[in-house]
Amino acid sequence: MVAPRNTAYAEESAEVEVLYANLDKLRVLTKKIQGSLVRLETSGKVVKEAIGPIYSNTQSLQITNSNIDKVNEAIDRLRQPLDAKGREEGIIRAGPQSVGLSQYLAALKRVDNALTDLNATNLRSNQKAISEFNILLSTGSGKLQDMFRSSLSENISPVEPLHYLTKQLSFPTIPGGVISELSPIAAAIGSAAAHGPQRGQGENPAITIYAEVRGSYINSSLQNLAIASVNTVKRRPTDGPYKQGTNGIGVYSSALEGLIVAEHENIIKIFTGEQQGRALQATCRAALAEYSKTLRELNQYIKANLMTDCFLAFEIIEIVTAMSYRIDSKTGELKSLFIEALRPVRETAKSSLSELLEETKRKAANIPVLPPDGGTVPLVNEVMSSLTTLTGYSGPLASILTSLGDGNWRSTSSTTSTAPLDVSPDSSSLFSHFILDMIEALMISLEARGRALHRSKATLGVFVSNIFCLVDRCIRQSSELSRYLSSPDSISRIDTFRKRGTSTYLEAWRECSQHLLDVQYTSRSGGSARPTSGGPVDSTSIVKSLSSKDKDTIKDKFKSFNVTFDELVARHKALYMEREVRGALTREVQAVIEPLYARFWDRYHEIDKGRGKYVKYDKGSLSAQLASLG
Structure with a gap:
C-alpha cells in the first residue's frame, strides 16, 4: 500500500521541478527583454538626435519651395496686364468705326481690367506701365466720346412744340437703335473716367456731352415759346384785368414739361443709378434757366401793372406748382428748381393783395371830379371785375392767403412780418374776408370822396346807393362771389352801405318832412284839446x-x-x-x-x-x- 503513494508523489515532484525550471527560463528571458528595451530606447534617442535637424531643414525647404511657386505665379499675373497692352493698343488706336463697336468695347474693357490689376499691386516698378495704360484708356475713351457725341447729334433737330401739344402727342425720344449703342458707350466712358486723376470724383464725361447736346436741342425747341410768353403780356390791352389763359406761359410750360418727360425716358435707358438724376438735371439746366428768366420778365411787368395783371401771377403759380409736382412724380427730380424759379412771382402775388387794397384807396382818393348827377365811377366796375377774376384762382390764392394769415394782407409789410400767423380759418373763409375788405375799402373810400365833392345830401346819397347797387349786382351775377359772400356776416357788412346811402338820401327830404310836423298844435295849453287818434278828422273844425x-x-x-x-x-x-x-x-x-x-x-x-x-x-x-x- 505504501509504494503507490510514493510513485504519485514522485510524478508531482517532477512536474513541480519542470515548472520551476520554466519559471527560471522566463525570468532569464524577461531580463534579456528588459535589457533589449533599454538598448532600443538608447538607440532611439541617438537616432532622434541625429535625424531631428534633418527633418527641420526639410520642412523649411518645402515652405521655401511653396513660396517660390507663389512668386512665380504672381510674376505670371503681373506679366498678363503688361502683355495686354501690346494686344489691345492696335484695336484702341484704330477706333470703334474701324474695328466695330462691340470689339472695341471689349478691348477697352480688357485694358480697364488690366489697369485695375496694376493699380492693385501698388508696385513702384509698375508706375510706368500704369501711366501707359491710362494714356491708352484715355485715348479709347476720347474716341468713344466722339462717337457718343456724333450719335446724339443725329437726333437734335428742334421740334415745333405746338404740333405735339395741339394733337396731344408725346414728344419724340431718341430711336431705340441709337439708344442700344449709346448705353454701353456711356457705361464704358464712365468706367474709364474712374481711372482718371480725380478717381471717379468728377462728372461722367458722357453726362456732360449728353447735357450739352440734348440741352441745346430742348432750348432751341422752346425758344419761340419763351419769346411769345413775354410778347403776349406786353401786347395785352390794358383796359381790364388779365384774362386767364391769354398769356403764352401756359403753352410754354406744357411744352417744357413734355420735353423733360421725353428726355427722362431717354436718360433712364442710357444711364444707370444716380447718374440718371444728374444727367436729367444737367440736361435741363439751360432750359430751366431760360424759363426762370422768362418768369422774371413776366414778374417785372406784373409788378408794373399790379391792379390788372396780378392775376397773371396767380395763374403762373397755379401752372408751375402743378407742373413741378407732375414732373417730380415721374422723374423724382427738378421740383426744387421749379419752386425756386417761381419764388419772385410768388412774392409779387403775396404783396399784390395788400397792394390791391392800397391801390383801391389811392385811386378813389385821387378821383378829381364825380358825376354831378350822382352816377358812379369806373373804379367800381374795375374793382368788382378784379374780384370776380380772382375767384378763378382759388388754388394759388388758398396757399398765399394761408401763408399770410387772416387779415395780414391789410399791411404792406405783412410779407416780411415775423409775427405768428393766425391761419385758423380755412382758405375759403380767408378769401371771403379778403373780398369783404376789398369791397369795404372801395365803398368807404368812394363815400369819403363823395362827401368831399358832393354838396347835396341827395346827390351823395344817390352816389353811395348807386355804388352799392353795382357791387350787389356784380355779386349776384357771379356764382363764385355769391358763394364766398353768402354768410350772414358778409351780407350784413355789405348791406351797411345800402343803409348808409338810403339814410343820407333821406336826410335831403328831412326839411320837406319837417314842414308837415305840427307838434306845437297838438299839445297847446290854451287852445283846443289834443285831437284823438283814429277815427275821422274834421279839418273844418280844426x-x-x-x-x-x-x-x-x-x-x-x-x-x-x-x-x-x-x-x-x-x-x-x-x-x-x-x-x-x-x-x-x-x-x-x-x-x-x-x-x-x-x-x-x-x-x-x-x-x-x-x-x-x-x-x-x-x-x-x-x-x-x-x-x-x-
Missing part, C-alpha cells in the same frame, strides 16, 4: 279852432312844403339812379312823406277852402307824384 297867427303858420307850412317838395322831386328826377336804386329810394321817400302829408292834409286842408292857393296837392295827387319818382 282850422276854425286856430288863431289867425296859427292859420298863417299852417299856410306857410303848406307853401314851404310845396316849394321844397317840388325842388326835391325835380332833383330826384334829374339824378342818375340805377333801376334798383330809383325804385328803392322812391319807396323809402313814399314811406316817409306820404303818411306825414296825408295826416297833415287831413287836419289842415280846409285852410285853403279848395282854392289851391296854399294846398297844391291833395292826397291822391301827392301819392301819384311820389309814385312817378320810380
